Amino acid sequence: MHETKKGYNETVSSSSSTLVQIKKLQIQYTVRTGLFRKTPLYAVNDVTLNIPQGETTALVGESGSGKTTLGKATLRLLDPVAGTLLFDGKDITKTSQSKLKPFRRRAQEIFQDPYASINPSMTIFQSIEEPLLIHDVGDSSERRRLVYEALNDVRLTPPDLIGSSYPHSLSGGQRQRVSIARSIVLRPDYIVADEAISMVDASSRMEIINLLKNLQHIHGITFLYITHDIATAQHFADKIAVMYMGKIVELGTPKQIVQNPLHPYTQGLIAAIPEPDPNNRFHERPVVTGDPPDPLSLPNGCLFNPRCLKKLGPTCEMAIPILEVTENNHAVACHLYPNASPNDPNHIT
Ligand SMILES: Nc1ncnc2c1ncn2[C@@H]1O[C@H](COP(=O)(O)OP(=O)(O)OP(=O)(O)O)[C@@H](O)[C@H]1O
Ligand SMILES: [Mg+2]
Numbered sequence: 001m002h003e004t005k006k007g008y009n010e011t012v013s014s015s016s017s018t019l020v021q022i023k024k025l026q027i028q029y030t031v032r033t034g035l036f037r038k039t040p041l042y043a044v045n046d047v048t049l050n051i052p053q054g055e056t057t058a059l060v061g062e063s064g065s066g067k068t069t070l071g072k073a074t075l076r077l078l079d080p081v082a083g084t085l086l087f088d089g090k091d092i093t094k095t096s097q098s099k100l101k102p103f104r105r106r107a108q109e110i111f112q113d114p115y116a117s118i119n120p121s122m123t124i125f126q127s128i129e130e131p132l133l134i135h136d137v138g139d140s141s142e143r144r145r146l147v148y149e150a151l152n153d154v155r156l157t158p159p160d161l162i163g164s165s166y167p168h169s170l171s172g173g174q175r176q177r178v179s180i181a182r183s184i185v186l187r188p189d190y191i192v193a194d195e196a197i198s199m200v201d202a203s204s205r206m207e208i209i210n211l212l213k214n215l216q217h218i219h220g221i222t223f224l225y226i227t228h229d230i231a232t233a234q235h236f237a238d239k240i241a242v243m244y245m246g247k248i249v250e251l252g253t254p255k256q257i258v259q260n261p262l263h264p265y266t267q268g269l270i271a272a273i274p275e276p277d278p279n280n281r282f283h284e285r286p287v288v289t290g291d292p293p294d295p296l297s298l299p300n301g302c303l304f305n306p307r308c309l310k311k312l313g314p315t316c317e318m319a320i321p322i323l324e325v326t327e328n329n330h331a332v333a334c335h336l337y338p339n340a341s342p343n344d345p346n347h348i349t
């Protein structure tokens with residue numbers, strides 16, 4: 001089908017408050033599919049997204065949708081095959097690793113596994129001091145001050161006692177606080193928190209989210225929060241981007257995404273959120289059924305069409321829907337919304 005309208009991808013532009021600007025980004029892995037055959041797998045495909053300064057943008061979606069790949073790409077831990085990546089207005093798409101050191105200081109990651117991300121043979125103090133040594137920050141007393149400040153920030157006190165202990169003596173929640181302290185000790189502007197609470201026990205999860213929110217409030221950190229859990233995304237994020245098979249299929253505020261999901265895929269994800277109140281355990285919308293397609297053999301048209309309960313027929317099977325704005329900056333890539341239109345680009349964030 002011939003596309004005449006321009007979508008979000010074409011119209012989006014950054015405002016002065018955009019810290020990370022992703023434009024038509026494509027990340028490809030090469031997968032061996034035979035003895036002598038390699039096939040490209042597009043884990044991130046034509047993604048455009050602005051991550052505003054001092055806010056949290058959440059990336060949600062099923063396993064394999066490309067969330068981690070996109071997060072790592074924004075940290076330049078993966079090299080794009082197409083598109084551009086701007087950080088604080090500077091194009092870093094092709095900047096060499098040796099020239100990325102100043103960027104690395106400003107952009108950090110909180111890992112999923114607090115057990116794997118901290119060296120068990122180092123004291124907590126040494127673990128948190130390490131990034132300062134790598135980036136050659138301060139003398140030993142300045143570094144001590146910064147490490148203690150980071151420990152105080154993540155509420156691991158008293159810092160001298162915690163600092164001299166080893167990871168094995170800490171709980172999972174405390175270890176995750178250590179990895180957060182490690183990621184904030186350089187006072188970064190941007191943090192990718194990839195499933196940062198999924199391995200922490202349920203009782204500590206909200207504490208960690210509130211801690212991240214508080215750090216954002218104090219230090220103005222911009223977060224890309226990657227999660228399967230829309231409930232915590234709703235609590236932490238200013239914007240939620242829903243990913244499916246390497247593409248953003250819907251983008252909106254938590255209220256828009258949770259209370260008025262437009263894309264049938266998002267509607268399924270929302271319907272699948274466990275409802276604690278038995279009186280409310282009635283969903284008008286069915287959950288997403290079936291499995292995602294093989295990423296090496298994607299369907300034509302809308303990538304969601306084989307699983308979609310609201311499929312319109314040939315349009316959905318032939319034409320790739322583009323991300324377009326419906327109203328109030330709520331964007332969706334779905335043929336059910338033919339009247340969606342590209343909005344005033346200056347209003348899209
Ligand atoms: N190193 C790799 N080599 C080849 N393919 C990869 C590699 N890493 C990821 N993939 C593939 O890229 C796609 C996106 O993976 P990715 O890990 O980004 O998804 P995700 O949304 O983070 O999933 P999850 O929720 O399970 O963490 C998947 O099809 C995955 O199998
Ligand atoms: Mg992942």
